[in-house]
Amino acid sequence: MEKYPLAPLLKVREYREDAAKNALSAAILSAQMRNREIRRTYLAVVRGVTPPSGTISAPIGRVSDSVIQRQVDPEHGETAVTHYERLAVRNDHSLLEIHLETGRTHQIRVHMGYIGHPLPADYLYCPVYDHFKRQPLHSYQLNFRHPLTGKDLCFTAPIPHDMTRGF
Numbered sequence: 310m311e312k313y314p315l316a317p318l319l320k321v322r323e324y325r326e327d328a329a330k331n332a333l334s335a336a337i338l339s340a341q342m343r344n345r346e347i348r349r350t351y352l353a354v355v356r357g358v359t360p361p362s363g364t365i366s367a368p369i370g371r372v373s374d375s376v377i378q379r380q381v382d383p384e385h386g387e388t389a390v391t392h393y394e395r396l397a398v399r400n401d402h403s404l405l406e407i408h409l410e411t412g413r414t415h416q417i418r419v420h421m422g423y424i425g426h427p428l429p430a431d432y433l434y435c436p437v438y439d440h441f442k443r444q445p446l447h448s449y450q451l452n453f454r455h456p457l458t459g460k461d462l463c464f465t466a467p468i469p470h471d472m473t474r475g476f
Contacts, residue, residue, distance in 0.1 A: 351406070352405070352472075353447070355405060357401060357425065359405065367389060378434075379415045389420065390411055391409055400476070445472045447469060
């Protein structure tokens with residue numbers, strides 16, 4: 310006979326409570342995404358000297374003969390809004406802090422190219438590898454409220470060395 314016959318039942322109950330908390334957390338985080346309450350900060354190096362700051366509001370759609378490549382498409386594209394602030398200029402490149410209002414596929418890459426400041430080393434949109442071996446785009450910071458406690462959370466990822474060396 311088992312010493313604690315209720316242990317398996319307690320484990321099932323514990324699992325159900327954890328699953329309910331996770332489902333609730335997932336629903337709350339989904340609502341935060343939908344309501345644009347989660348703030349994502351990107352860093353990017355682009356070619357040329359950009360204006361000090363700006364907002365790009367240009368719809369993005371798929372290039373007709375490609376399943377991967379996107380373009381600004383005022384007629385068939387979906388709404389896309391990108392905000393940027395120039396942090397530094399070096400070697401005819403700008404370091405930008407970027408915030409997205411929307412999250413379209415390739416949004417930063419397409420919008421920066423659209424205004425004449427593409428990300429170098431981008432095999433789809435600007436395959437120029439003179440300063441970088443990969444596109445210098447980094448998901449730097451994520452801010453959101455904890456789904457259960459409501460506490461503001463901020464997660465930061467260190468900037469990759471190849472990005473700082475190339476700039």
